[in-house]
Amino acid sequence: MSIQLSKVEKHFGNYHALRDISLAVEAGELIALLGPSGSGKTSLLRIIAGLESLDSGEILFDDTNVLTLSAKQRNIGFVFQHYALFNHMTVAENIAYGLKVRTRKNRPSKQQIEEKVAELLQLVKLDHLATRYPTQLSGGQRQRVALARALAVEPKVLLLDEPFGALDAKVRKDLRRWLRNLHNDFPITSIFVTHDQEEALDVADRIVIMNEGKIEQIGTPTEVYEHPASPFVYNFLGNVNLFKGRLHQGTLQNGDFSLQLPGYEEVQIEETVGYTRPHDLLISKQKIPDTVTALVTHIHPIGAVVHLELNRIDTNEFLEVEIPQEYFRNLEITKGETVYIKPKQMKVFVEDYVI
Amino acid sequence: MKNFKKPTEESKAVQYVLIGTSVLFLSLFLLLPLAIIFTTAFQKGLDTYWASISNSEALAAIKLTLIVVAIVVPLNTLFGIISAWLISKYSFKGKNLLLTLIDLPFAVSPVISGLIFVLLFGAQGLFGTYLLEHDVYIIFALPGIVLATLFVTVPFVARELIPLMQAQGQSEEEASHSLGASGLQTFIHITLPKIKWGLLYGVILCNARVIGEFGAVSVVSGHIRGLTNTMPLHIEVLYNEYQFTAAFAVASLMTILALFTIIIKNLIQWRTKETTL
Numbered sequence: 001m002s003i004q005l006s007k008v009e010k011h012f013g014n015y016h017a018l019r020d021i022s023l024a025v026e027a028g029e030l031i032a033l034l035g036p037s038g039s040g041k042t043s044l045l046r047i048i049a050g051l052e053s054l055d056s057g058e059i060l061f062d063d064t065n066v067l068t069l070s071a072k073q074r075n076i077g078f079v080f081q082h083y084a085l086f087n088h089m090t091v092a093e094n095i096a097y098g099l100k101v102r103t104r105k106n107r108p109s110k111q112q113i114e115e116k117v118a119e120l121l122q123l124v125k126l127d128h129l130a131t132r133y134p135t136q137l138s139g140g141q142r143q144r145v146a147l148a149r150a151l152a153v154e155p156k157v158l159l160l161d162e163p164f165g166a167l168d169a170k171v172r173k174d175l176r177r178w179l180r181n182l183h184n185d186f187p188i189t190s191i192f193v194t195h196d197q198e199e200a201l202d203v204a205d206r207i208v209i210m211n212e213g214k215i216e217q218i219g220t221p222t223e224v225y226e227h228p229a230s231p232f233v234y235n236f237l238g239n240v241n242l243f244k245g246r247l248h249q250g251t252l253q254n255g256d257f258s259l260q261l262p263g264y265e266e267v268q269i270e271e272t273v274g275y276t277r278p279h280d281l282l283i284s285k286q287k288i289p290d291t292v293t294a295l296v297t298h299i300h301p302i303g304a305v306v307h308l309e310l311n312r313i314d315t316n317e318f319l320e321v322e323i324p325q326e327y328f329r330n331l332e333i334t335k336g337e338t339v340y341i342k343p344k345q346m347k348v349f350v351e352d353y354v355i
Numbered sequence: 356m357k358n359f360k361k362p363t364e365e366s367k368a369v370q371y372v373l374i375g376t377s378v379l380f381l382s383l384f385l386l387l388p389l390a391i392i393f394t395t396a397f398q399k400g401l402d403t404y405w406a407s408i409s410n411s412e413a414l415a416a417i418k419l420t421l422i423v424v425a426i427v428v429p430l431n432t433l434f435g436i437i438s439a440w441l442i443s444k445y446s447f448k449g450k451n452l453l454l455t456l457i458d459l460p461f462a463v464s465p466v467i468s469g470l471i472f473v474l475l476f477g478a479q480g481l482f483g484t485y486l487l488e489h490d491v492y493i494i495f496a497l498p499g500i501v502l503a504t505l506f507v508t509v510p511f512v513a514r515e516l517i518p519l520m521q522a523q524g525q526s527e528e529e530a531s532h533s534l535g536a537s538g539l540q541t542f543i544h545i546t547l548p549k550i551k552w553g554l555l556y557g558v559i560l561c562n563a564r565v566i567g568e569f570g571a572v573s574v575v576s577g578h579i580r581g582l583t584n585t586m587p588l589h590i591e592v593l594y595n596e597y598q599f600t601a602a603f604a605v606a607s608l609m610t611i612l613a614l615f616t617i618i619i620k621n622l623i624q625w626r627t628k629e630t631t632l
């Protein structure tokens with residue numbers, strides 16, 4: 001089922017939670033709503049679910065306006081951050097709940113319900129825990145029960161509110177791969193909320209980046225990462241180094257060095273910011289032209305990529321550099337050493353002039 | 356380290372003084388009176404005891420008390436659930452006013468609570484003439500006793516449930532709705548099991564107070580023997596007539612009821628702790 005939001009507005013008292021949200025989700029897509037806390041992503045999800053009302057705007061499921069439908073009537077599956085399992089019911093009873101509360105006419109037979117529960121338990125790999133109570137399960141297991149419970153009613157839309165937010169890193173990663181696979185096997189239109197960039201980039205078909213109740217950018221993980229539409233998106237998706245300075249005739253003047261920025265020849269701004277990812281910084285032990293001198297203050301050498309923290313001598317600003325492990329070994333950089341830095345790539349956001 | 360003392364731990368001497376004071380206080384003000392009730396009740400032997408609690412007036416008082424319990428406890432339970440539901444699930448104008456009103460009976464002296472009903476429904480009261488003309492008797496009759504008790508015991512169930520339901524939040528209810536359950540199904544299958552121990556606790560407290568309510572009932576009942584005397588009123592009448600053994604016999608009956616209530620209450624508290632762990 002496709003979902004169409006247009007011009008959704010929501011206030012909580014004086015707080016403007018959602019501003020002019022328009023979004024089209026295609027059938028079978030897996031969408032991430034990504035943003036810092038307070039950006040309105042959970043409110044938006046709850047409005048789609050029918051758990052929250054909206055002030056104005058429209059929501060269509062396929063071509064049906066669902067605004068007048070309650071959560072009960074929208075045929076959605078909702079997974080809560082803190083699971084919201086029914087603690088007085090066993091795992092199997094939790095999963096069967098959505099089928100058991102149906103009216104007699106639509107209710108599957110007892111045997112059909114049992115079969116469905118068994119099937120779902122197998123899907124979430126919890127067959128052996130059917131008779132346990134939620135309090136006897138680990139966080140990851142609880143979240144899988146919550147997913148099975150939501151899937152039991154065969155929803156047309158699956159909505160997940162920070163589904164892995166309360167889990168530890170390892171379990172999180174496993175579950176997120178599992179969700180990706182599940183979505184490949186059963187392509188239900190799904191929207192999940194997260195504040196974890198990595199999670200969104202890793203799992204989603206498309207990412208909706210939200211900030212202060214507005215949508216900043218919508219795009220595939222590659223699009224939003226490679227071509228961020230705003231400084232906020234650039235900052236929010238991954239680490240970034242800032243170079244404040246004056247942009248004049250295609251040259252950014254920053255501290256001790258000036259940097260050629262092809263494509264910005266026509267622009268002149270007194271104060272602007274250049275953005276460079278840590279892996280787009282060139283690092284050298286020999287002085288080469290157009291570089292800036294920095295001191296190595298910290299080395300984090302674990303993994304395939306080595307993270308270096310530097311302190312610029314000219315402006316005393318902090319810089320982050322990421323280089324491959326092998327390159328790091330060849331360079332033989334040690335803490336406290338002086339190195340020379342130059343951005344390989346830089347992005348400048350000029351109003352109505354984004355390249 | 357053997358001599359290590361946690362910062363929150365008191366020295367032995369302080370511990371003994373505190374324990375000693377509590378034990379002394381409890382013995383003096385709780386255990387001693389309890390002992391006196393039972394010794395006085397059985398002072399003149401089992402036969403007298405039996406006679407005191409099985410004569411027609413005593414039986415009428417017991418029966419009246421039980422009738423009041425049967426009417427008031429369910430009504431206040433219902434009201435408690437509804438008001439707690441309202442307050443914990445919705446935000447609306449006048450919510451604080453409602454909370455204050457629920458607390459009002461705790462703040463007002465029971466005697467005044469009784470007087471309110473006399474002023475409303477008594478012969479000289481606001482609706483007095485109208486009621487007299489239509490042969491409706493509220494004051495000095497069962498309806499008055501029920502009304503006064505109802506008023507005094509309003510807060511018990513509601514006060515127990517409101518903080519509980521507020522703390523529990525409503526994500527389970529939302530989950531239930533999203534799975535297609537109706538409001539009533541959600542209440543029966545999800546909310547009620549979540550609040551059942553708190554609810555039972557509130558009902559027990561309410562029940563204890565209904566049985567024991569004296570002030571408000573005393574004002575509206577008229578102390579008609581064998582007719583409008585509840586157990587506490589019956590005890591007072593007997594006591595005023597110097598029938599100490601009989602008074603204490605009925606009192607011992609109420610004490611046993613109270614002790615049972617406390618035991619059940621503690622069982623529930625223990626049970627609740629276990630389920631929330």
